[in-house]
Amino acid sequence: MKKVAQLITLAFAFCFQVYAQKHNVVIEGRFVGYDGNGKVGYSLGAVAGAFASNMITPDSLGNFVITANVKKTEFFRILYSDNNRYHLVELIVRPNNRYSFISEGIEIIDGTWWGYPNSPDIYSLQSGQSDGMMFNKLDKGQIYYNLIDNESHGILSYQDEWGLKQPDVLLDSLDEKINRQLIPLNELLASGEIDSEFYEICKLNVQYKYAERLATAIRSAFWHHKFKINDSIISKQLTHIYPKVFEKYPVNAETIGLIDNMIEYTDMYLEFLEDYKDGVYIYKKRKGNKAFKDVYAKSTQLLPGKVNKHFQQYHMVCNAANLGTVTKAHIEKYLADNDDMKDSYANQLIEDILLPRVEEYERLEYMEMPPECLFLDGDSIDSFTQLSQLLKGKPLLIDCWGTWCIPCRAQFNHIDSLKQLIKEKGITMVYIAYEYSDNGQLWESIIKAKGLEGYHFIANDKFKEDLKRISANNLSFPTFIIIDSEGRILENRAALASDGNKLVKQIEQLIQ
Incomplete structure (x- = not known):
């Protein structure tokens, strides 16, 4: 009853009949807990999961109404978040329909919201079987559509989901997971609560979402230091299975527009086509x-x-x-x-x-480099031993980063919080860029823009090998390293600058 009461209070500023004179679709919604600030981005068009192309400002209670002319099935997506909650609502929109939803959102915990099951309450305007009266009815099909990919995300979650060390069963496991999630859809189709078009769209989304999760897990086993499989037999089997995922679920004109947020899967598919030659797949690290x-x-x-x-x-x-x-x-x-x-x-x-x-x-x-940003000749520094000798026996805090690495650059926003401690401990800050191509100008521009005080150089091939050695071949980016005044590596994988006081405590304990 609480939901029904809330539904009645949605923004019914104009009745459906008035809207219908100019529009054949009405979407009305409420974000529970809306703070009254800012516009909300949404998309409505032929491509599912499209980038927000329109903006709307809800009222102080989080209510809004959107009207549109829709000639055939289209896809609606609206996203809103504040410091406390995350809201995402998606609809399969048909002509001559009215949709209403109430989203309580997902609580953001420790900066993340992935992995918490959520679906808004979604209603559609339907007519009674006998008297023709119009009423709002809970739309189970739309609710289920919002739950299709509502699981934990990220490589770690995908790795836990699939038993990659048993490659022979992976494709069967893929089919099993898809069929299991299709069970409620089959029931809704059989009961007439959804039609065949709605079912086929949902089915495609289920199939491709699980294909994406499996492909991501396999791909991470080729490159990620935490998940790389060293067993050559299993690794070879995975290189045979990986193409079969894309062969079974290719990216093509018939399906791509119907599947929500296909960007990551399409990225992997395009890379796969580049690396799949003459029936053989060889992973190329990029x-x-x-x-x-x-x-x-x-x-x-x-x-x-x-x-x-x-x-x-x-x-x-x-x-x-x-x-x-x-x-x-x-x-x-x-x-x-x-x-x-x-x-x-x-x-x-x-x-x-x-x-x-x-x-x-x-x-x-064309701007001058700040005087606090000092440059070393990276071509002549082949090891950490040479680096310590060059900087005359000072304790070092080293930030290994790359212009290509977005998380690396995010660390620069937290460096200021370390400046006082670095000064008190007599520590020299060194930024070592690990580059894969000639990004010298971008490298310098980032240093200027962030005002990164300390020493800078781009690692040469010999230094890169030494960096891999001290990281025990588990090199990842960003990486912070603590070295004492005698050149001893005290911590080869220190806490990140963004980890709050963790890095501060490590420095205080290790550098006396």
Whole structure:
């Protein structure tokens, strides 16, 4: 009854009949706990999980109404989060329908929300069987659609989900997981609560979501130091199974637009096509933005027009936001080539916020380096022993990072909290860049922009090998290393700067 009472209080500012004069779809919703600040991004179109292209401002109670003209089945997605809760609602939208939802959201715990089952209460306006009266009925199909990929995410979760050391059963396990999740959908189809089109869309989403989870788990076993499988027989079996996942669930024009948020799976699929030659798959480790450029360019030939636009838009936003390989000229060309999307929220974000940011970074090329940022000749430093000798026996706090590594650059926002302790302990800060391509100008621009006081150099091949040695071949990025004044490595995997007081305590204990 509480939900029904809340539903009645949704923003019914205009009745459905008035809206229907100009629009054939009404979506009304409430975000419980909305703080009254800010706009909310949403998308409604032919591509499922599309980037938010429109904005709406709910009222003070979190209520809003969206109206639209829909000629065939489309996909709605709305996302909102504040410091306490995360809301995500998705709908399969048909013409001549009204949808209502109440989202209580997911509590954000320790900065994360993944892994907490959640679905909003979703209602659709339906007519009675005998009297023709219209009423709101709980829409089990839409609720289930929101639960399809509502499990723990991330490589660690996927690794726990699949028994990779038994490769022979992986494809059977994939089928079993898919069939198990289709059981409630089959029941809804049999009872008439959903139709065949709705069922097929949900079925595709179930199939591809589990395919993505399995492919991610297998791929991580090829490269991730925590999950790499050293058994050569099992590893070889996985290289045979990995292609079969994509052969069974390919990215194509018939299905891609119907599947919610296919970006990550499409990324893996494009890489797979690049590395699968003459019926043989050989994993190629890629690092750095440039390494992926040619791979993603193939999306133009692989993906249908609208879906490719969404895919390219997503990568343009991410690349510009992360200050990757895109330049001002590259962004301007993208905007000119996609003039039909100029009014979308994402393209406005690119033009109004990200383009000026890229321009600012390009201007840094002509600015002087702050005097506190000192540079060493990386070509002549082959080991940590040489580095310690060069810096005259000072204790060192080393930050190993790369211009291609977004989590590495996020650490720079926390360095200021260490400055006083570094000064008190007489510690020298050293930033070592581990690069895969010539990113010298971006490297310098990031140092300037962040004002990274200390010594800097780009590791040469010999230093990279020494870095792998001291990390016991478990090198990951970012990595912080603590070295004493005699050149002894006290901690080869120290806490990160973002780990609050953990790194401070380690420094205090190790550097006397």
